[in-house]
Amino acid sequence: MSKNHLGEFEEIVLLTVAVLADEAYGISIIDEIETRLNRSVSIGSLQTVLRRLEKKGYLESNLGEATSVRGGKRKRYFQLTTYGKKVLQETKEQRMSLWNAIPDLSIN
Incomplete structure (x- = not known):
């Protein structure tokens, strides 16, 4: 068994x-x-989990370009690390x- 444990929301x-x-x-x-799981998510709970996953080394992030639509604010984009992909596979x-x-549910 893997030493890595994901909580349900972390896995999602x-x-x-x-x-x-x-x-x-964040918003995407x-x-x-919300669309796929019909589950309400607050931005605060998402940001907390994103920071935690990044700290664990499962995600990395970078800032996109500033846009006038967002008042000059840049989006933070996230992607899985190699380690994050390994943990998801496990x-x-x-x-x-x-x-x-x-x-009676075995899929072989």
Whole structure:
């Protein structure tokens, strides 16, 4: 078993960053989660998790260009690190192992 443990929301955020690829920034992540999972997400809870995931080394971020639409404010874009991809893969394998162990739900 991996020493890396993801909370449910951490896993959802990592997966969403992976889905969005080069367009993963705060509001786009929230919109994607709310659309796909019908789950309300506050910007504060998302920012907390993004900082935590970055600190753990699962994500990295960089600032985009300033735009007049945002009053000169720059977007912070997130992407998975190699380590983050590894942790997501391990998490997927753990989940699939459990799903496949259920006798009447096994997918072989």
